[in-house]
Amino acid sequence: MAKKINLFNRGDVLRTNPKEGFWGIAVVLSQTEKTPEEYPQCHIATTPLVFKHEVGFDEINESDLKPIEFNRLYSLEKQEEFYKPETIIGVYSRNNKANIEVIGTVDPLKVYDGPLPFSPDYRLKITWPLNGFADSYLGMEAVINFERGIYQKK
Numbered sequence: 001m002a003k004k005i006n007l008f009n010r011g012d013v014l015r016t017n018p019k020e021g022f023w024g025i026a027v028v029l030s031q032t033e034k035t036p037e038e039y040p041q042c043h044i045a046t047t048p049l050v051f052k053h054e055v056g057f058d059e060i061n062e063s064d065l066k067p068i069e070f071n072r073l074y075s076l077e078k079q080e081e082f083y084k085p086e087t088i089i090g091v092y093s094r095n096n097k098a099n100i101e102v103i104g105t106v107d108p109l110k111v112y113d114g115p116l117p118f119s120p121d122y123r124l125k126i127t128w129p130l131n132g133f134a135d136s137y138l139g140m141e142a143v144i145n146f147e148r149g150i151y152q153k154k
Contacts, residue, residue: 006102007031007094008042008134013057013065013104016046016139022146024139025049027065029108030116031094040094043116043128045087046139050146057104065111068141070150088141090131091118098135 008014012028029043045067049060071083089112096102115126 006096006099007040008044008092008096008102009094010042011105011108012102013060013106014044014134014138015055015101015103016142017054018137018140019143021052022143023051023053023055024142025055025060025065026100026139027106027108027111029089029112032118041091041118042094043089043118044092044134044138045089045112046141047111048142048145048150050142055103060104062106062110065106067112068145070145087112089116090129091120092131092134095133097133098138100134100136100138 008028008031010028010031014026014028016024016026018024025047027045027047029045031042032038032040034040047065048068049055049064051059068088070086072086073081073083075081117126117128120127120130
């Protein structure tokens with residue numbers, strides 16, 4: 001018998017482990033149900049929280065649960081370098097194939113209350129990247145920023 005794959009649900013707080021010795025926190029902001037045309041999807045926000053131990057939900061200050069925001073540097077041929085603000089939210093399948101641990105639940109509107117379209121239609125003012133299934137590297141952006149000293153070390 002095939003193993004049942006759990007689904008991410010709106011408000012789930014996820015403990016990530018994108019790199020050995022580092023744990024992070026992500027939050028499921030939204031969800032859709034499966035339709036004949038689409039698999040169930042969700043928006044997941046990666047927070048800047050990084051820990052050097054297997055963090056529990058009771059150690060997290062809910063007011064710190066915000067998506068990573070930073071200015072990404074772009075250097076394009078024959079153009080002057082420029083920065084573009086970026087928020088680390090992506091559209092993922094709700095299928096938790098990687099068995100990422102759900103350690104708690106929060107009100108996702110307290111994490112992010114902006115638009116969350118699922119469509120990658122570039123005519124929209126806001127779009128989020130389509131990331132497929134969440135994998136073991138979920139939260140790597142937080143670890144990279146942590147190692148660069150951009151965010152407070154926990």
